[in-house]
Amino acid sequence: MLFSKPQYRVMGDRALLVELGDDINIKVNNKVRELFVSIKADPLEGVVETIPSYRSLLLIYDPLKTTLSLLQDRVHLLLKTLDPSQLPQPRRVKIPVVYGSEYGPDLEWVAGYHGISPYEVIRLHTEHTYHVYMIGFMPGFPYMGELPETLITPRRETPRTVVPRGSVALAQGQTGIYSTQSPGGWQIIGRTPLTLFDPGKWPPALLEMGDRVKFFAIDEKEIADWEQ
């Protein structure tokens, strides 16, 4: 639910957490995006880093240039004057995925958990359009939702020590893509040949908050066609 008034939380002497709602919800997330886009376009005095997430915006500031109370006043004012019509339209991005086999080692398990066929998991996963709530955990990793109810799956009991880059995964109501190789506990159902994070490019991440994402299945033989 969207809060009628933002809730402020203090994170040390150089960060202010601005909470705009209490759950994972597109309305709340869009409000975070509005505030984020507005601050990026017209930076607040003393703010050195702005990290948007599901329901809050973290403002990291230089305490020699501004203070908590000053910043709170500025944010409060800004929230009153936000104009949603100024917000850029979400981009629509299609992402190819090789589902199952070595690319999606948990596809069978996920299917079994829900009592449906692997084919049905793929159909459901590709049928929906997902909202990118935030990028985090690692550079370029998109947190996307909501999964259709039939695909809501718990994390793995034992996280893997190595999850390959490009792995498409599920956890609770969310789906995500491992942008770099790392340890991880999400259920891996496939892999995309697209590069999610490239530090040499601008912007460095393929996806950003607010994007609308749709997956489509490709064959193993088509991987080379998509590799950049």
Place this chain on the structure above:
Amino acid sequence: MGTVEALEILAPGPLTTVQDRGRFGFGQYGVPPSGAVDSFSFRVGNLLVGNKEDEASLEITIIGPKIVALIDTLIAITGADLQPKVNKTPLEMWRSHFLKKGDVLSFKGPKSGCRAYLSIGGGISVQTIMGSKSTNLAAQFGGLEGRSLRKGDIISSDSPARHLKAVGRSLDKALIPSYPKNQTLRVISGPQDDHFSAKAKEIFLGSPFQLTPQSDRTGIRLAGPHIEAKKNLDKSIISEGVMPGTIQIPGDAQPIIILGETVTGGYRKVATVISADLPLLGQLKPGDTVNFRKVSTDEAYKTVQGWSINI
């Protein structure tokens, strides 16, 4: 004169990386700051060799590397005392020294602290990526090919000869920090201190915690009494932005102090270390103990204002 090959790594040590002040402004892409964990020692090192204070240097972890000078150059070593020496002579820390072509810099072993900084007059010539030369080990970019140094690596520097005149600069002895094995870190409550009972917070502020060997550049992992969140709360919170110094309490009720290698996290955070004490985090090593002391935001602001360095 431009970029010249200045140093060659004969032995790298377990974890030696190129770091500068850090990478800021890309949090929305999940890009963390990285950067020198002990920003005080890092900055002083640069000033001693006549660099800008945010120029990249080598962050050395516990066990020092062995390095040969390929040209005449100016260096300074700050931070942890790993007992540096040049050829066979001990090298005074917190002072800039002239290194002659062919001189070998090595380290006898750790005496106090965890991370030493090797600054070179002229800095380190590597590509600046998203405004920083810092190494991001997890995503493998920045620094030298996004990795820790290896035997045979060459460190290049920009016009090192221009910096030689800064030789002999030193930090006022009274300002040289010491790194005792027990540290008290000042914290501000929050952002989720309301998720913990008064009793849990009392335990947090009243008990020593020991650093575990699992501590690294991503976080300082502590072992001590359990800090339990209030009953009826979920195991984790909805992921949100985090910053270095934030103390999160995961499911095992053992605190982790976040460092600069992540921008988001899904665990509740009981308190946050104040800016003035962040450099100390870089010098804590496994086995050391910490206590936490609560201060107000206003008290913390006062410590920030007293930050200027006298050299």
